Amino acid sequence: MGKGKNALEFAYHKKALSLINAELELLNLKIRYPEQFEQFELQTFQSDLYILPKSKDLGIVALAKIVIALFFSKKVFQRNSKPGHLNQIADAFEKIFNCCFGSIYDHQEKVFDRKPFNRMKALDFLRNLIIRKDKEGKNKQDEK
Structure with a gap:
Protein backbone atom coordinates (compact mmCIF):
# COMPACT_ATOMS: atom_id res chain seq x y z
CA MET A 1 0.00 0.00 0.00
CA GLY A 2 1.21 3.55 -0.50
CA LYS A 3 2.27 2.96 -4.05
CA GLY A 4 0.34 3.62 -7.17
CA LYS A 5 -1.99 6.32 -8.29
CA ASN A 6 -3.71 6.72 -4.87
CA ALA A 7 -0.48 7.09 -2.84
CA LEU A 8 -0.75 10.87 -2.51
CA GLU A 9 -4.40 10.68 -1.54
CA PHE A 10 -3.62 7.94 0.98
CA ALA A 11 -0.84 10.03 2.56
CA TYR A 12 -3.18 13.03 2.78
CA HIS A 13 -5.89 10.97 4.49
CA LYS A 14 -3.36 9.49 6.89
CA LYS A 15 -2.13 12.97 7.92
CA ALA A 16 -5.72 14.25 8.25
CA LEU A 17 -6.60 11.34 10.53
CA SER A 18 -3.54 11.89 12.69
CA LEU A 19 -4.50 15.56 13.05
CA ILE A 20 -8.07 14.62 14.00
CA ASN A 21 -6.75 12.08 16.54
CA ALA A 22 -4.48 14.71 18.09
CA GLU A 23 -7.41 17.13 18.36
CA LEU A 24 -9.58 14.42 19.95
CA GLU A 25 -6.85 13.66 22.47
CA LEU A 26 -6.54 17.36 23.30
CA LEU A 27 -10.32 17.66 23.75
CA ASN A 28 -10.28 14.60 25.99
CA LEU A 29 -7.56 16.16 28.15
CA LYS A 30 -9.47 19.43 28.23
CA ILE A 31 -12.58 17.62 29.51
CA ARG A 32 -10.68 15.61 32.14
CA TYR A 33 -8.45 18.46 33.36
CA PRO A 34 -10.28 21.74 32.65
CA GLU A 35 -8.28 23.69 35.25
CA GLN A 36 -5.13 23.15 33.19
CA PHE A 37 -6.74 24.86 30.21
CA GLU A 38 -8.03 28.01 31.90
CA GLN A 39 -7.36 31.05 29.81
CA PHE A 40 -6.45 34.18 31.64
CA GLU A 41 -8.02 37.29 30.20
CA LEU A 42 -5.44 39.82 29.30
CA GLN A 43 -6.35 43.17 30.71
CA THR A 44 -6.77 45.57 27.86
CA PHE A 45 -6.16 49.25 28.25
CA GLN A 46 -9.38 51.19 28.74
CA SER A 47 -9.01 54.95 28.70
CA ASP A 48 -11.28 57.29 30.63
CA LEU A 49 -10.83 59.93 27.92
CA TYR A 50 -12.97 60.51 24.88
CA ILE A 51 -13.67 63.15 22.29
CA LEU A 52 -16.93 64.21 20.72
CA PRO A 53 -16.68 62.75 17.21
CA LYS A 54 -18.44 65.63 15.47
CA SER A 55 -17.12 68.48 17.60
CA LYS A 56 -16.71 71.68 15.59
CA ASP A 57 -13.12 72.37 16.64
CA LEU A 58 -11.71 69.05 17.74
CA GLY A 59 -13.52 65.96 16.48
Missing part, protein backbone atom coordinates in the same frame (compact mmCIF):
# COMPACT_ATOMS: atom_id res chain seq x y z
CA ILE A 60 -12.50 62.78 14.70
CA VAL A 61 -11.28 64.63 11.63
CA ALA A 62 -9.12 66.94 13.75
CA LEU A 63 -7.70 63.97 15.63
CA ALA A 64 -6.98 62.30 12.31
CA LYS A 65 -5.07 65.40 11.21
CA ILE A 66 -2.90 65.18 14.31
CA VAL A 67 -2.26 61.48 13.67
CA ILE A 68 -1.35 62.18 10.04
CA ALA A 69 0.96 65.05 11.04
CA LEU A 70 2.71 62.83 13.60
CA PHE A 71 3.12 60.12 10.97
CA PHE A 72 4.67 62.55 8.46
CA SER A 73 7.04 63.87 11.14
CA LYS A 74 8.60 60.38 11.45
CA LYS A 75 9.16 61.20 15.14
CA VAL A 76 6.88 58.51 16.59
CA PHE A 77 8.79 55.27 16.88
CA GLN A 78 8.11 51.56 17.26
CA ARG A 79 9.97 49.42 19.78
CA ASN A 80 12.46 48.48 17.07
CA SER A 81 13.39 52.19 16.68
CA LYS A 82 11.81 52.45 13.24
CA PRO A 83 9.22 55.18 12.60
CA GLY A 84 5.66 54.11 13.38
CA HIS A 85 3.19 53.34 10.63
CA LEU A 86 0.12 55.49 10.13
CA ASN A 87 -2.25 52.73 11.24
CA GLN A 88 -0.18 52.08 14.40
CA ILE A 89 -0.37 55.72 15.45
CA ALA A 90 -4.08 55.78 14.63
CA ASP A 91 -4.68 52.63 16.72
CA ALA A 92 -2.93 54.23 19.70
CA PHE A 93 -5.08 57.36 19.41
CA GLU A 94 -8.22 55.25 19.10
CA LYS A 95 -7.35 53.52 22.37
CA ILE A 96 -6.45 56.74 24.17
CA PHE A 97 -9.56 58.64 23.12
CA ASN A 98 -12.07 55.77 22.83
CA CYS A 99 -12.89 56.58 19.23
CA CYS A 100 -12.78 54.91 15.86
CA PHE A 101 -11.35 56.39 12.69
CA GLY A 102 -12.66 53.60 10.52
CA SER A 103 -9.93 53.72 7.91
CA ILE A 104 -7.26 56.27 8.75
CA TYR A 105 -6.24 56.14 5.10
CA ASP A 106 -9.70 57.40 4.11
CA HIS A 107 -9.26 60.30 6.55
CA GLN A 108 -5.86 61.01 5.04
CA GLU A 109 -7.46 61.29 1.61
CA LYS A 110 -10.16 63.57 3.01
CA VAL A 111 -7.53 65.86 4.54
CA PHE A 112 -5.72 66.27 1.24
CA ASP A 113 -8.99 66.67 -0.67
CA ARG A 114 -9.93 69.67 1.47
CA LYS A 115 -9.29 73.21 0.38
CA PRO A 116 -5.88 74.41 1.60
CA PHE A 117 -7.35 76.92 4.08
CA ASN A 118 -9.50 74.16 5.65
CA ARG A 119 -6.76 71.56 6.01
CA MET A 120 -5.23 73.00 9.14
CA LYS A 121 -8.22 74.51 10.96
CA ALA A 122 -8.00 72.08 13.87
CA LEU A 123 -4.25 72.55 14.29
CA ASP A 124 -4.72 76.33 14.07
CA PHE A 125 -7.40 76.04 16.76
CA LEU A 126 -4.95 74.22 19.06
CA ARG A 127 -2.12 76.65 18.25
CA ASN A 128 -4.38 79.63 19.04
CA LEU A 129 -5.36 78.06 22.37
CA ILE A 130 -1.71 77.81 23.36
CA ILE A 131 -1.01 81.40 22.25
CA ARG A 132 -4.06 82.67 24.18
CA LYS A 133 -3.06 80.79 27.35
CA ASP A 134 0.50 82.08 27.02
CA LYS A 135 -0.78 85.68 26.75
CA GLU A 136 -3.07 85.15 29.74
CA GLY A 137 -0.12 83.86 31.74
CA LYS A 138 2.04 86.83 30.80
CA ASN A 139 -0.78 89.22 31.69
CA LYS A 140 -1.07 87.63 35.14
CA GLN A 141 2.70 87.99 35.65
CA ASP A 142 2.57 91.68 34.62
CA GLU A 143 -0.19 92.32 37.16
CA LYS A 144 1.96 90.97 40.02
